[in-house]
Amino acid sequence: MNSPRKHLVLLGAGRAHLQVLRGLARQAASDWSVSLVAPHPYYIEAGMLPGYVAGHYTLDDIRVPLDGLVQASGAQFVPAHVLALDPAARRVQLSTGDALPYDVLSIDVEPAAARDAVEAAMPGARGNAMFMRPMHAFVQLWPQLQQLAQQRPLQVAVIAERLPGIELAMAAAHALAAPHGSRVTLVAGAEPLLAELPASLQRRVLARLKALDITVLQDRCTGIEQGSITLASGATLLCDAPLLAHGLDTPGWLAASGLQTAEDGALQLNERLQSDSHRQVFVVPPGAPAEVGPALEANLRTALEGGAFRKAPLGAARLHVVGGGHEHAIAVWGPLGLEGREVWHWKDRRDRKQLAALFAR
Template sequence: MHHGIKKLLLLGGGHAHVHVLSRLAQQRPADLDITVVTPYPYQTYSGMVPGLVAGHYSETDCQIPLEPLIRAAGAKWVRARCSGIDAAGRRARLSPAGKSRSQDDILPPDLPYHLLSIDTGPVIDRQRLEEQIPGAADNALIVRPIEVFATLWPQVVEQAQERALSVAVIGAGAAGLELLFAAEQCLRTRGAAGARFTLITGGVEPAASYPAGLQARVLRRLKRLNITVLRDTCVGLAPGVVKLGSGSELACDVPLLAIGAHAPAWLQGSGLALSESGHVLVNEFQQSTSHPEVFAAGDVCARTDRPHPRNGVYAVRAGPPLADNLLAAHEGQPLKPHHPPANTLNLISCGAGHAIASWGPLHAEGGWVWRWKDHIDRAFMARYTLPTA
């Protein structure tokens, strides 16, 4: 078939790649050399971060250790970030993961590949954020990268014990709503009395992209918890102040920013075909429309044939077909199309102990929905959490 070793480069430790690694642990072609590039030794599972904020999960409950998965797959781990791709030359450029622990973390300037898969997860481009919302990079508590947010939240809880805080969540998609409900529950039970909570929706209805039944339930829940809903945009942040599109200002101790993520800036100039928003354009095989040896899944890509929301549900679903197609591409076999589901199960947690569900036109809520979500999330974690050596 082909001669010599082929190099498979996995950029990122997102939901789909976690599955690819567990699959490679079961069947790894002998002539495949696998390298994983990711800055963190674990993946923080975004679906459980609201539970972490609510105080229901510990940090380790929400983390999938990547090293055991990488080891089981017989892969090498390079602790770094991608800083650019040369699609024509089939190379990825790297930059250090963060504060260098020691001088022996010398990075190769770039890594060659025969096959490349990108699943780097959602990012906030701080430069673009500053253009969108001046002052946000310095004054907001930003939900991405989730690994950083998870370490900062406990500091907010400490502050809240000393005095009543005013919290504003900017962004009324699922991430913003779950964060707001979780923060409200945590600070009401563990913080000083009198905390105030505001949702700044960006001018739309809360949960605007979801079915009407779920939206109505979300609104009722916000009202019941006395959370102020401002259908306005955030146009700037200063210390202690959120500036609104209407011209008014909201005094606020903790602005939590949960707006949609951006495409990574390093995709620009890669030579890969990109969407208008800068995401990797992929076909029904999760394969780059311009470079057949490149695959992408999760938040970093856009389907040309079937656009769908960027969320964890779709990212998790893309894992098995991505693993199939990477192995098929390596063996020179035909690829299989991945059909994202038309209806997905949407579960929005309202703190720990209550959640709202929708599937197509059906919707429901209650403690049982939350227990069901908790069960699904824990099962996902257990499936990919290997014993650490």
């Protein structure tokens, strides 16, 4: 009597999971089935989002349908949000009402805006701010803000402490400047800007913010009302459009799953990307390098079929590439750095090539 096929469930349509699907398209699984669970049937390239905001890309340039890759891989696409994960029972509860069982689970989801925590820290954020995440909602709302800036000058505040939000501020400053001179203010928190990144990158980013006439406030947002935001210093900043690229966190269902965490609340993973407490659960951490996908695919196959696991390449990136608004980018490798239009064109070619490679037949 044949034993039932093992079931691999992929939660999220992140880059690493697309690389897993590409591997399955090349070498199909013979004795296990695959389900991809994601709320939307397309992939949005986060690294190209500032270019979309700046007007360098159309939505179709950065958002690619998943159907062709899913079909080629032999996987089943399940359009749903995850409500809960029970790793002890090996089951995922979905917004469709289904409880999806698995033998091996892989999680590669978009960082979530922790809206309850953001609302507690910045009352009024939920009703008055435009959140950068989830990206599928942001890319639909952004053109509406652009249209408003065509009618009158806007005061825009980007609330962000980390690089993706700062890139968003630089892109927005370029996109909204014409024809009425809309202005962007970056509300960057109380800590020094980009203190965790190389000093050479900090200097170039700060200079670029100045060149784009972006006001940088080292202050915290403590409340958002229609037309203004309140700062920890007690000041009030007039603001027509608050953009929130802040408060990104582990999705609530994942934080509540019972998977072992470290002292800082991050999931405790080994070098194979397995949960330390539940070895049949694999997780791609936020900010993982592009090279992690092939190692994840190999380790998922090993978990289902046996063999040797691979160490995932999770070292900190040495090359930092930052979009700086209109056809401008900054590239820094340690103390070495370049910036300008030629760096932008190199970044553009690299990003387009990498995106195309994910969906190549």
